[in-house]
Amino acid sequence: xxxxxxVIQTLNGLQLGVxxxxxxxxxxxxxxxxxxxNLAHGSLYMLGAFFCAVLTISxxxxxxxxxxxxxxxxxxxxxxxxxxxRHLYSKDHxxxxxxxxxxxxxxxxxxxxxxxxxxYSVPLPEFxxxxxTLFSGIVxxxxxxxxxxTGLLLAAALYVLVTHTRLGMxxxxxxxxRTMVSALGVNIAALFSGVFVLGATIxxxxxxxxxxxxxxxxxxxxxxxxxxxxIIIVGGIGSMKGAFxxxxxxxxxxxxxxxxxxxxxxxxxxxxxxxxxxxxVSAMLVYILMAIVLAVRxxxxxxPKTR
Amino acid sequence: xSETANKTADAPIMRIEGLRKSFGGVTATDDVSVxxxxxxxxxxxxxxxxxxxxLISQLSGLLPPDAGRVTFRGRDIxxxxxxxxxxxxxxxxxxxxxxxxxxxxxDNVALAVQARSGHSFHFWSKARTLSHLREPxxxxxxxxxxxxxxxxxxxxxxxxxxxQLEVAMALGTEPHMLLLDEPMAGMGTEESARMIEMLRGMxxxxxxxxxxxxxxxxxxxxxxxxxVYGRLIATGTPDEIRGNEEVIKAYLGEGDAES
Amino acid sequence: xxxxxEATGTDRNPALAHPDRGWTVHSTFNSIILLAxxxxxxxxxxxxxxxxxxxxxxxxxxxxxxxGLNLILGCGGMVSFxxxxxxxLGAYAAGxxxxxVLYGGFEAIATTxxxxxxxxxxxxxxxFAFLTGAICLRTKGVYFIMITMAFxxxxxxxxxxxxxxxxxxxxxxxxxxxFPLISLDKPLVxxxxxxxSLLATLYLVHRLTNSRFGMVLQAAKQNxxxxxxxxxxxxLYRLTAYVISGAIxxxxxxxxxxFTTFISPEMMDWTRSGELMFMVILGGAxxxxxxxxxxxxxxxxxxxxxxxxxxWHLPFGILxxxxxxxxxxxxxxxxxxxxxxxx
Numbered sequence: 001x002x003x004x005x006x007v008i009q010t011l012n013g014l015q016l017g018v019x020x021x022x023x024x025x026x027x028x029x030x031x032x033x034x035x036x037x038n039l040a041h042g043s044l045y046m047l048g049a050f051f052c053a054v055l056t057i058s059x060x061x062x063x064x065x066x067x068x069x070x071x072x073x074x075x076x077x078x079x080x081x082x083x084x085x086r087h088l089y090s091k092d093h094x095x096x097x098x099x100x101x102x103x104x105x106x107x108x109x110x111x112x113x114x115x116x117x118x119x120y121s122v123p124l125p126e127f128x129x130x131x132x133t134l135f136s137g138i139v140x141x142x143x144x145x146x147x148x149x150t151g152l153l154l155a156a157a158l159y160v161l162v163t164h165t166r167l168g169m170x171x172x173x174x175x176x177x178r179t180m181v182s183a184l185g186v187n188i189a190a191l192f193s194g195v196f197v198l199g200a201t202i203x204x205x206x207x208x209x210x211x212x213x214x215x216x217x218x219x220x221x222x223x224x225x226x227x228x229x230x231i232i233i234v235g236g237i238g239s240m241k242g243a244f245x246x247x248x249x250x251x252x253x254x255x256x257x258x259x260x261x262x263x264x265x266x267x268x269x270x271x272x273x274x275x276x277x278x279x280x281v282s283a284m285l286v287y288i289l290m291a292i293v294l295a296v297r298x299x300x301x302x303x304p305k306t307r
Numbered sequence: 308x309s310e311t312a313n314k315t316a317d318a319p320i321m322r323i324e325g326l327r328k329s330f331g332g333v334t335a336t337d338d339v340s341v342x343x344x345x346x347x348x349x350x351x352x353x354x355x356x357x358x359x360x361x362l363i364s365q366l367s368g369l370l371p372p373d374a375g376r377v378t379f380r381g382r383d384i385x386x387x388x389x390x391x392x393x394x395x396x397x398x399x400x401x402x403x404x405x406x407x408x409x410x411x412x413x414d415n416v417a418l419a420v421q422a423r424s425g426h427s428f429h430f431w432s433k434a435r436t437l438s439h440l441r442e443p444x445x446x447x448x449x450x451x452x453x454x455x456x457x458x459x460x461x462x463x464x465x466x467x468x469x470x471q472l473e474v475a476m477a478l479g480t481e482p483h484m485l486l487l488d489e490p491m492a493g494m495g496t497e498e499s500a501r502m503i504e505m506l507r508g509m510x511x512x513x514x515x516x517x518x519x520x521x522x523x524x525x526x527x528x529x530x531x532x533x534x535v536y537g538r539l540i541a542t543g544t545p546d547e548i549r550g551n552e553e554v555i556k557a558y559l560g561e562g563d564a565e566s
Numbered sequence: 567x568x569x570x571x572e573a574t575g576t577d578r579n580p581a582l583a584h585p586d587r588g589w590t591v592h593s594t595f596n597s598i599i600l601l602a603x604x605x606x607x608x609x610x611x612x613x614x615x616x617x618x619x620x621x622x623x624x625x626x627x628x629x630x631x632x633x634g635l636n637l638i639l640g641c642g643g644m645v646s647f648x649x650x651x652x653x654x655l656g657a658y659a660a661g662x663x664x665x666x667v668l669y670g671g672f673e674a675i676a677t678t679x680x681x682x683x684x685x686x687x688x689x690x691x692x693x694f695a696f697l698t699g700a701i702c703l704r705t706k707g708v709y710f711i712m713i714t715m716a717f718x719x720x721x722x723x724x725x726x727x728x729x730x731x732x733x734x735x736x737x738x739x740x741x742x743x744x745f746p747l748i749s750l751d752k753p754l755v756x757x758x759x760x761x762x763s764l765l766a767t768l769y770l771v772h773r774l775t776n777s778r779f780g781m782v783l784q785a786a787k788q789n790x791x792x793x794x795x796x797x798x799x800x801x802l803y804r805l806t807a808y809v810i811s812g813a814i815x816x817x818x819x820x821x822x823x824x825f826t827t828f829i830s831p832e833m834m835d836w837t838r839s840g841e842l843m844f845m846v847i848l849g850g851a852x853x854x855x856x857x858x859x860x861x862x863x864x865x866x867x868x869x870x871x872x873x874x875x876x877x878w879h880l881p882f883g884i885l886x887x888x889x890x891x892x893x894x895x896x897x898x899x900x901x902x903x904x905x906x907x908x909x
Contacts, residue, residue, distance in 0.1 A: 037708050084887060093708040094645050094711070094847075097711055098847060098890045099887050099890040102883040104883070106887070108879065109883065110880065237709065279729075282727075283727045405792045407784075409784070409788050421781065427781070427798065427803065428779060428806070429779060433776040434777055438581065444581065457580065
């Protein structure tokens with residue numbers, strides 16, 4: 001087996017996993033803290049990518065593009081929370097699902113009206129193009145390394161935030177006892193709004209990081225939301241640690257599956273069957289994993305203790 | 308079917324032996340042993356925090372005891388899961404009213420009767436036209452004096468009426484014994500009086516009831532057991548209990564406010 | 567017992583009476599709907615408005631699917647966001663065997679016989695519903711919603727990656743499923759088959775809902791713990807309902823595949839499931855005819871809004887949000903309140 005290919009695919013899997021975690025983190029925060037199911041979370045991921053794309057192209061610098069797109073995405077998140085989301089807290093989960101489904105349609109339409117139909121490709125600055133040489137002479141794209149590094153840093157930051165700060169304590173408390181927390185004099189509306197905006201911004205950042213690789217396109221939001229759900233189900237809804245582990249696991253399985261499955265299949269069946277079956281099965285792999293986890297442990301791998 | 312009024316001591320329908328349950332450092336049930344006679348109305352009383360609900364929960368299968376044994380109609384049911392206790396004839400009403408809100412009163416009881424009649428994988432005949440379900444259900448409603456509200460939605464009932472419905476549903480499963488956890492909780496004087504009348508009308512059915520309302524208890528019970536800090540300190544007829552020194556001490560000595 | 571007697575309840579035996587509410591057929595309103603559907607397509611055909619024949623056909627087919635979904639949603643309280651997968655599977659059940667007749671291979675199922683297609687549609691969907699339902703139904707609430715979504719997407723991706731059957735580009739079939747004596751190539755014949763299927767579905771769901779089986783489902787939806795305390799294992803009943811519901815939607819898919827003759831994974835996308843869900847909720851999930859109303863309104867909106875603006879999803883999405891926030895019980899619930907009955 002090709003060693004360097006294996007390492008590269010592992011790193012690719014890690015990079016995908018880290019990005020998935022950033023998206024899942026926002027969903028975990030809103031579900032864990034506000035008990036809200038937000039289907040439109042993927043649309044904010046998409047908006048982040050589009051804002052960044054347009055700003056990068058007009059300012060000529062990717063980094064400036066990201067720097068400007070972040071507050072813009074935060075603002076978009078704020079508006080969404082203010083206009084729609086906050087009216088949903090008192091309603092049941094089905095209402096959340098339907099209303100945020102409508103929200104997807106609205107955001108997608110507005111985006112299509114604001115931006116050009118074919119999407120955008122995002123140019124990278126010089127220093128992020130090219131490759132780095134890792135150990136044993138293996139080369140890996142610089143930008144992907146940057147993504148992994150940023151992602152892990154953010155994951156660490158989120159961990160510190162949720163477990164070691166007062167805000168994190170409030171966040172965790174808000175999930176289990178709203179009335180008590182508001183009795184402490186904390187403005188629940190502001191807390192929820194803040195958490196939502198934080199989640200949206202992180203998702204937007206993930207979109208900004210993936211855009212140079214896969215382009216900013218209108219379908220990216222819808223494509224990612226289901227996988228994100230799978231991640232938080234596998235990890236345990238409301239658990240940041242679970243989301244991280246599940247995201248990395250799924251990133252690796254998906255990437256490895258797509259690379260190696262047809263070789264594996266060819267060992268046990270004819271080449272012809274392998275060619276048809278492998279892509280189908282590798283597409284389903286993530287869901288099969290979810291089914292197995294659910295069959296064995298329906299509450300997910302690391303369900304939060306407060307539920 | 309409700310048992311004949313044969314309340315002799317040599318026909319205990321339930322035997323509780325050495326039941327124990329602790330939560331952390333707190334002993335909620337401390338070596339409780341008592342026999343329930345067939346056909347009797349047996350009340351469990353005690354100050355707040357005495358462990359009455361914990362005891363009933365163990366009897367209904369929601370809480371597994373740490374030690375001890377519960378025998379019902381000759382069978383050891385100590386570890387039997389809650390949902391199977393209805394099948395052996397032990398039914399309970401819930402302290403927090405738990406009925407089917409969107410269905411009518413009669414629907415609710417008919418469902419209990421239906422559950423008793425075996426499986427429900429019957430897809431064709433309309434449940435509401437089946438007299439073998441509806442008539443016994445209606446009879447139970449008459450027994451608890453709720454027949455006049457048969458076609459009212461459960462959500463439209465008063466609190467007291469819902470408690471009556473609870474009992475009717477428990478009766479619908481044709482139990483050999485009823486566990487009633489504070490049937491009069493949250494009721495005003497008029498509703499309580501109605502409930503007492505209803506329970507009086509049900510005498511003959513073996514009932515174990517946990518209750519705070521002393522008037523009700525002394526009016527209804529054939530025998531009373533007193534629980535204090537998880538321990539059973541006395542069992543006897545209402546007169547015996549009234550005169551029991553330890554019981555008096557437990558109630559006056561505690562000085563706690565009744566809810 | 568006649569329907570009128572049922573509706574008002576026999577007064578002779580109080581134990582057998584039951585007030586008319588919710589799931590029983592709202593005679594007049596529903597009869598009008600059925601008449602409109604029965605007459606609509608033939609009339610349109612007669613005046614040469616073939617476009618409308620198509621709309622009616624789509625309306626009826628989607629109504630079958632929506633009614634099937636409502637069995638578990640309205641009656642059982644199970645919010646499945648992956649039901650479009652069954653429709654897609656049913657459609658491919660009509661397409662794949664025909665494909666193999668035209669292009670060879672997979673001898674076992676290569677046939678244009680409608681009965682075989684139908685059987686494959688229903689059986690495959692029932693099995694898929696059983697396997698996925700067995701897992702999903704161990705969860706509830708939002709977990710259930712997400713897991714059904716995920717399974718739906720799984721099927722979507724599986725078909726996208728099957729290049730043999732067109733993958734993302736879809737599968738076009740030139741031959742419709744063949745039945746003795748009738749030809750589905752004639753629009754009115756196809757319509758008649760669909761309409762009769764809808765009648766059968768409505769009747770089936772009506773009986774299921776009011777049966778002892780349906781009572782358990784409704785009770786479990788309201789208070790699962792209580793059902794368990796009565797000694798009933800709600801899981802098995804729900805799984806059965808889920809399988810029946812999947813099979814009904816598979817059947818609708820079979821009809822859809824024959825109607826459009828173009829079958830693509832798009833039919834199974836989770837947004838399709840969302841639309842189906844919306845149709846049921848909009849029309850009123852507590853009512854037998856609610857889904858039909860919802861489908862009709864959805865199609866009318868789709869037609870009028872897309873004629874007005876390119877990005878018609880915008881007003882549609884806004885409408886969705888407003889409906890969720892302000893309209894309780896769907897349109898049928900609104901109608902009921904307007905007609906003076908209380909919820």
